[in-house]
Structures are given as structure tokens and as C-alpha cells.
Amino acid sequence: MAFEGISSKLQSVFKKLTGKGRLSEKEVREAMREIKLALLEADVNFLVVKDFVKRVEARAVGTDVLESLTPGQMIIKIVNEELTSLMGSTNAKLEFGSKKPAVILMAGLQGAGKTTMCGKLAALVKKQYGKTVLLCACDIYRPAAIDQLKVVGGKAEVPVFERGTQKPEQTVVEAIEYARSHFIDVVIVDTAGRLHIDGDMMEELKRVRDACEPAEILLVIDAMTGQDAVNAAKAFDETVPLTGVIITKLDGDTRGGAALSVRSVTGKPIKFAGTGEKMTDIEPFHPDRMASRILGMGDVLTLIEKAEKAFDEKKAKELERKMRTDAFTLEDFLDQMEQMKDMGSMEEIMGMIPGMSGKMGNLQVDEKAMGRTKAIIQAMTPKERENPDILNASRRRRIARGSGTQIQDVNRLINQFDQSRKLMKQLTGGKLGKKMKRRGGFPFKF
Amino acid sequence: MEKKSWFTKLKEGLGKTNSWFAGLFGGERINDEFYEELEEAMILADMGMDTAEKLLDALRETVKREKLTARDEAKDALIRLIADTVRHDTPFLADQGPCTVLIVGVNGVGKTTTIGKIANLYKQNGRKPMIAAADTFRAAAAEQLGEWANRADCPMVRHQEGADPAAVVFDAIASYRAKGCDLLLVDTAGRLHNKKNLMNELNKIRRVIARELPDTPCEVLLVLDATTGQNATAQAKAFMEVCELTGVVLTKLDGTAKGGVTVQIHDTLNVPVRFIGVGEGIDDLQRFDADEFAKALL
Numbered sequence: 001m002a003f004e005g006i007s008s009k010l011q012s013v014f015k016k017l018t019g020k021g022r023l024s025e026k027e028v029r030e031a032m033r034e035i036k037l038a039l040l041e042a043d044v045n046f047l048v049v050k051d052f053v054k055r056v057e058a059r060a061v062g063t064d065v066l067e068s069l070t071p072g073q074m075i076i077k078i079v080n081e082e083l084t085s086l087m088g089s090t091n092a093k094l095e096f097g098s099k100k101p102a103v104i105l106m107a108g109l110q111g112a113g114k115t116t117m118c119g120k121l122a123a124l125v126k127k128q129y130g131k132t133v134l135l136c137a138c139d140i141y142r143p144a145a146i147d148q149l150k151v152v153g154g155k156a157e158v159p160v161f162e163r164g165t166q167k168p169e170q171t172v173v174e175a176i177e178y179a180r181s182h183f184i185d186v187v188i189v190d191t192a193g194r195l196h197i198d199g200d201m202m203e204e205l206k207r208v209r210d211a212c213e214p215a216e217i218l219l220v221i222d223a224m225t226g227q228d229a230v231n232a233a234k235a236f237d238e239t240v241p242l243t244g245v246i247i248t249k250l251d252g253d254t255r256g257g258a259a260l261s262v263r264s265v266t267g268k269p270i271k272f273a274g275t276g277e278k279m280t281d282i283e284p285f286h287p288d289r290m291a292s293r294i295l296g297m298g299d300v301l302t303l304i305e306k307a308e309k310a311f312d313e314k315k316a317k318e319l320e321r322k323m324r325t326d327a328f329t330l331e332d333f334l335d336q337m338e339q340m341k342d343m344g345s346m347e348e349i350m351g352m353i354p355g356m357s358g359k360m361g362n363l364q365v366d367e368k369a370m371g372r373t374k375a376i377i378q379a380m381t382p383k384e385r386e387n388p389d390i391l392n393a394s395r396r397r398r399i400a401r402g403s404g405t406q407i408q409d410v411n412r413l414i415n416q417f418d419q420s421r422k423l424m425k426q427l428t429g430g431k432l433g434k435k436m437k438r439r440g441g442f443p444f445k446f
Numbered sequence: 447m448e449k450k451s452w453f454t455k456l457k458e459g460l461g462k463t464n465s466w467f468a469g470l471f472g473g474e475r476i477n478d479e480f481y482e483e484l485e486e487a488m489i490l491a492d493m494g495m496d497t498a499e500k501l502l503d504a505l506r507e508t509v510k511r512e513k514l515t516a517r518d519e520a521k522d523a524l525i526r527l528i529a530d531t532v533r534h535d536t537p538f539l540a541d542q543g544p545c546t547v548l549i550v551g552v553n554g555v556g557k558t559t560t561i562g563k564i565a566n567l568y569k570q571n572g573r574k575p576m577i578a579a580a581d582t583f584r585a586a587a588a589e590q591l592g593e594w595a596n597r598a599d600c601p602m603v604r605h606q607e608g609a610d611p612a613a614v615v616f617d618a619i620a621s622y623r624a625k626g627c628d629l630l631l632v633d634t635a636g637r638l639h640n641k642k643n644l645m646n647e648l649n650k651i652r653r654v655i656a657r658e659l660p661d662t663p664c665e666v667l668l669v670l671d672a673t674t675g676q677n678a679t680a681q682a683k684a685f686m687e688v689c690e691l692t693g694v695v696l697t698k699l700d701g702t703a704k705g706g707v708t709v710q711i712h713d714t715l716n717v718p719v720r721f722i723g724v725g726e727g728i729d730d731l732q733r734f735d736a737d738e739f740a741k742a743l744l
Contacts, residue, residue, distance in 0.1 A: 037495055040489060040494075040495050040676075041494070041495065041676055042676070043492075043675030043676050043677070045490075046486055046489045046490050109673065109698075109701070110554070110556065110698060110726075111553070111554025111555055111556060111671060111698075112554060113553065113554055115585075141726065142590065142726075143589070143590045143592075143593030143594060144586040144587075144589035144590035144592070144593055145586075145590075147585070147586035147589045147590075148584070148585045148586035148587075148589075148590070150585075150586070151585030151586055151607075152585050155585075195698070195700060195701045196701070196702070197701060197702055222554060222671070222673070222674075224552070224671075224674050224675060224677045224678075225673050225674065225675060226492040226673060226674055226675025226676065226678075226703065226707065227489065227490045227491070227492050227675065227703075228492070228672075228673045228701065228702055228703035228704075229673070229675075231702045231703075232673070232701075232702075249552070249553060249554075249638065251638060251640075251641075252552065252638040252639070252640055252677065253638075253639070253640040253677070253680060254675070254677035254680075255676075255677075257675070258675065277553075277583070
């Protein structure tokens with residue numbers, strides 16, 4: 001269940017692949033196996049996974065790998081795009097319809113978190129939409145469910161309407177009447193948790209729906225739900241056509257594949273996410289974030305995006321040529337540093353790479369030292385940058401003064417640069433990747 | 447108390463989605479396609495890919511060793527394999543005399559309902575249960591449990607909402623002694639297993655029990671919702687760390703979910719399933735039976 005599994009696994013799939021070019025059928029298929037495993041581990045429904053993998057495979061085969069990405073990253077990019085589009089767009093708006101009062105009907109399995117969510121939603125409607133809210137207690141089965149809603153209503157500071165164990169379809173009508181006569185804008189109806197295969201209870205839900213004609217029918221579903229999520233969602237949607245979904249307990253460490261399953265079988269937008277036990281722990285649902293959470297990729301995607309933007313393809317090619325021909329200069333080095341800076345601070349970048357954030361520990365990248373290096377190079381003349389060999393003692397003294405550093409700092413930089421240049425010359429003889437890696441991926445120590 | 451219907455009830459629940467399972471085991475040949483379908487079925491039952499593959503490997507070996515040719519035979523073999531994985535023969539300590547049963551789990555899995563059912567079960571068997579309402583966090587949790595205590599006709603100790611749960615347990619133990627009870631059932635608030643502070647609180651409750659009732663054995667049962675997916679394994683591991691789980695209660699098995707993830711949990715943590723919940727009635731709690739479970743699963 002390693003959280004950073006997928007990117008490292010994909011890396012190993014593509015290890016043999018040093019060149020870029022196109023994604024071949026065989027590579028894609030191998031990668032898809034890992035994707036499939038990751039999705040299943042995240043509890044995405046098996047049939048949804050099968051379908052999804054087929055589609056991604058069709059799209060990925062033959063795709064050109066973007067200049068700045070590795071094949072593994074390229075696959076992740078494609079998978080992510082498809083996942084995000086499957087999750088739908090952000091849609092956290094509530095519809096209130098034209099009828100007064102507007103009714104929001106909450107439904108779901110037992111223990112999904114409907115009652116708590118009613119309170120959170122009431123608080124949100126009050127605060128964000130500036131409307132008055134009435135909570136209506138229709139769970140007449142679970143012991144103390146009405147008491148719970150009363151407490152929750154108290155916390156959200158909204159009135160709670162209840163009629164004990166009277167039939168819910170009757171209670172709901174009276175609640176609407178009450179709301180109308182008290183000029184309350186929105187009635188949120190809490191219903192009993194029910195199994196989707198319980199015919200009688202599903203009929204009851206239908207009767208409640210018919211009695212209150214809701215503007216929104218929201219299915220509340222636990223983020224930790226497994227393969228069965230699709231069955232439940234489908235059954236609820238068929239009984240009382242849903243207008244949206246709320247996913248709860250997202251503050252756990254589940255990858256939440258149920259969200260994808262539910263979205264894909266019902267086609268209904270996921271509007272909100274419950275992220276804690278406080279009344280304010282309700283958030284608009286972010287489909288893109290969910291996509292990367294399901295795959296457990298940390299924010300490797302953000303990294304990909306940033307890399308795409310920051311690395312100018314031409315520059316990259318030029319750099320490669322220079323490295324090969326030993327024409328790498330301090331000027332190029334400065335360029336490279338600027339590009340890195342565009343991507344964000346080193347720590348930020350490290351943090352985005354799955355598996356790195358934890359392991360970095362005390363090993364902090366010294367941003368100050370990086371700034372000093374930059375200052376030193378900037379204090380050089382263009383000629384000096386092109387050809388560091390001309391840097392004699394007096395030039396070095398001048399540079400140290402100009403950059404506000406010590407002459408030792410200047411010496412150290414030049415030594416490192418020389419070594420790196422030598423190293424590069426050796427490496428371009430063949431084993432570039434290997435040795436670069438050993439040195440931490442970049443020829444300079446910052 | 448064995449109301450004979452448990453298998454029927456379970457089978458009824460599981461049976462509703464079982465129609466295409468049934469189609470799986472025709473009289474046809476055992477081939478790759480057959481294994482693939484089996485794997486799919488196991489994954490759909492939330493058993494997880496790793497567990498499914500492991501079981502399939504074992505099945506392949508069995509098929510070879512016993513020279514099985516019919517799909518029905520292979521199905522029986524797989525059922526046996528699954529049953530063996532979840533079988534256990536350690537006794538449930540509450541059956542043997544005075545005992546504390548601590549109920550833990552994430553939010554909304556059915557802890558409170560399970561306590562009510564367990565209290566009722568043992569009360570019917572002539573025991574004297576005492577209930578500690580140590581969920582002082584969730585709104586109206588104690589009221590809900592109080593209703594169950596009434597139905598089961600058992601005494602219950604509760605404090606105000608927001609009180610220290612360990613203090614509730616402490617008082618309940620005093621009352622348990624004074625009243626001469628022989629089964630202490632402790633309800634706790636639902637907590638997500640990745641919330642450090644809440645998990646530590648649980649650890650404290652466990653310590654209070656160990657200190658106050660050092661000679662009474664303690665069963666720590668994790669309540670798992672059968673609809674839960676692969677995250678259940680992470681839950682079990684986390685609860686194991688703070689309060690030494692000794693068993694699992696699998697709830698909501700009357701739905702279409704099969705709770706296959708418990709196979710994985712039993713396999714990795716060696717924690718047996720003790721009870722299953724198959725409905726909202728006070729009698730809807732059954733002893734876990736490995737063979738029946740496996741049979742109902744496939």
C-alpha cells in the first residue's frame with residue numbers, strides 16, 4: 001500500500017528506456033499493468049478500471065514523449081488527464097430551484113455520515129449563500145438519530161424540525177409547511193441510512209422524494225468504500241435520480257477510488273467533500289486533486305507541469321550539445337539555475353517528488369548558497385563567464401568584492417565547475433546517466 | 447441463540463449479486479479464462495489483487511496436484527482455500543468467563559449497534575454485561591447506546607458529552623465491580639486511524655482497562671464495515687499498533703458487499719473475525735463461520 005508506489009514502479013518499467021521518441025505498445029502495456037494495480041488498490045471498481053485502462057492504452061500507444069519528460073512521466077501525464085476528465089469538472093454549486101423553500105434531500109447507506117454532513121451543509125448554506133436553513137429529521141429508525149441531528153443543528157445554529165417516529169413522508173410535508181410560514185429558504189432533509197437492496201426502504205425514500213420535490217438529491221458516500229460503491233450508487237440513482245454526490249471521511253488515508261467509481265457509473269458531479277468532524281470541515285470537491293490522490297502520485301504531476309513550462313526545449317537541446325562538446329560555460333550554469341528557480345524553491349521541488357519529502361529529513365538544500373553562487377557568477381564579465389580559465393588572482397578578488405563573498409567562495413565555485421566540466425567530458429563518453437545519478441543528479445553542489 | 451437462519455440470511459444478502467458468480471462455475475474446462483474470471487470475482491469482493499493472486503496460485507497447484515478437471519471441483523477447492531485462510535481455533539475469551547470487550551473502529555462502521563447486539567447475545571446466555579459509553583465525542587452517541595442498553599436490559603455508565611472517555615471507563619469498571627457483572631463492553635468514538643491524537647486516546651483507554659482489571663482478559667474488536675475497500679487493511683494495522691487487536695467484527699453483510707478484505711487482514715495480521723452483523727435488529731449478530739463465509743463469498 002505504499003503511497004509513492006506508482007511513480008517508482010513506472011520508473012522501473014521504463015528504466016531500460018533511455019531514449020525518448022515514441023511510446024511503444026509493449027511499454028504502454030507494461031505500464032498499464034501497474035496503473036491497473038494502483039487503481040484497484042485505490043478501490044476503483046474493477047469494471048471501471050478495465051474500461052479506463054483500455055482507453056488510456058489506446059491513447060498512449062504511439063504518442064510522442066515530450067522533450068522534457070521521461071516516458072514514465074509521460075504516461076502519468078496521460079493517465080492523469082484521462083482521470084481528471086473522468087472525474088468531471090469542479091461543480092460545488094448548490095441548486096435551489098424556483099420553489100420556496102428549496103429542499104435538499106440527503107440519502108445514503110448506513111454510517112456514511114449523512115447526519116453530520118447535514119449540519120455541515122446547513123452551516124455552509126447559511127454562510128456562503130446567506131440563506132436561512134431548517135434541518136428536517138427523517139431518520140426514525142436508528143436510536144437517537146433525531147437527538148444527534150438536534151445537537152448537530154445546535155452546532156450549526158439552525159433549527160431542527162422533528163415529529164418523532166411519524167412517517168417521514170408526512171414529516172417532510174409538515175417541515176416544508178413550517179419553513180414556508182417561518183420564511184425559511186432551505187430545508188435539508190436527513191434520511192435514515194438504508195441498504196440499496198432493501199426494497200421497502202428504497203420505496204420509502206421514493207415516497208419522501210415525491211412528498212418534498214427536492215431541488216437537490218445528494219448521495220452521501222464514504223470515501224473508504226470498496227468495490228461495492230458502484231452497486232449502491234447505481235441503485236440509489238435509479239430509485240431517486242441523484243443531482244450530485246458528497247464524499248465523506250476524505251481526511252483519512254484512503255486513496256478514495258470510490259469517488260471515481262461513483263462518478264463514472266452515475267455521471268453525477270461530486271459536489272462536496274467532508275474532511276473532518278468539525279462543522280466547518282466541508283470543502284468543494286476538486287476533481288483534479290482526487291485524480292492524483294487515487295493514483296498516489298504525490299504532486300509529481302505539479303512537477304511535470306512546472307517542468308513543462310520552465311524548460312525551454314531549445315535551451316535543453318543547446319545545453320545537451322554544449323555538454324557533449326565541452327563548451328559548457330558558467331553562463332550556461334547560471335541559465336540552468338534560473339530555470340530551476342522558475343520551478344520553485346529546491347525544497348518545494350524535492351517535496352513534490354513522491355518519496356523524497358520524507359527522506360529529505362535534515363538534508364536541506366541551502367538556498368542561500370545557491371544565491372551566493374549566482375551572485376558570484378553575476379559579478380563576472382561575460383568574457384570571464386565564457387572562459388573561466390582567465391580568472392587570475394586579481395580578477396577573483398574583484399569578483400569576491402563585487403558579489404559580497406569571500407575569495408574562498410569564488411575559488412570553491414571555480415574548482416567545482418572545473419571538476420564538473422571534466423566529469424561531463426568523461427561522462428559524455430557514454431555513462432552519463434549513471435554517474436550523474438551518483439552525484440545527485442546535478443554536477444554542482446550548491 | 448443460534449437462530450439457524452444465519453447462513454440463509456447471509457446467503458440472501460450475498461446472493462443478490464451472486465447470479466453471475468453462479469454462471470462462473472459451469473461444467474466447462476479449467477482454463478486461463480476461468481482463472482481470470484475467478485480473479486475478477488475475488489477483486490470485486492474486495493479481496494484485493496495481491497490476495498486474489500496468491501489464492502489463485504494456490505488453486506492452480508491444487509488443481510494440478512488433485513488432477514481436477516471440472517470447474518465445480520475447482521470452485522470447491524477455492525472455497526476450501528479461502529476458508530482455510532480465515533479459519534481460526536482460538537476461543538473468544540468472553541465465552542470463557544469474565545472479560546472486557548473493547549470496541550474500536552473508524553466512523554460509521556456500526557460500533558454502537560454492535561455493542562447493543564453483543565450485550566443482548568450474552569445477556570440471553572445468562573451473563574451480566576455492563577456497558578461503558580466511552581464515545582463522548584459524537585453527538586447523541588450515548589443516547590443511541592442507551593437505547594440499545596434498554597433493549598438488551600443491561601446497565602450502562604455514561605458521562606456528559608465531551609468528557610474524558612478514559613474516565614468513563616474508569617467509572618464503568620467501578621460500577622462493574624459493585625454490581626458483580628461479568629462482561630464489560632466498552633464503546634468508543636469512531637476515529638480515523640491516521641489521527642494520531644485520537645489513536646493515543648484509545649491507547650489510554652486500553653491502559654486504564656489493563657490497570658484497573660489486570661486479571662480480566664481483554665478482547666479488542668475492530669468493527670469493519672463490509673463495504674470498506676482496501677483501506678481496511680491500513681485501519682487494522684493502525685489499530686493493532688495502539689491497542690493490540692484480538693478480533694474483527696464484520697458489519698453490514700446484509701448488503702451486497704462481501705467484506706473480502708477481511709481475508710487479507712486475517713492473512714497479514716492473523717486477526718480472526720469473531721462476529722458478523724447481518725441487519726439492524728438486535729438479533730442480527732452471528733458467530734463467524736469460516737466455511738459458510740467462504741461459501742457465501744463465491
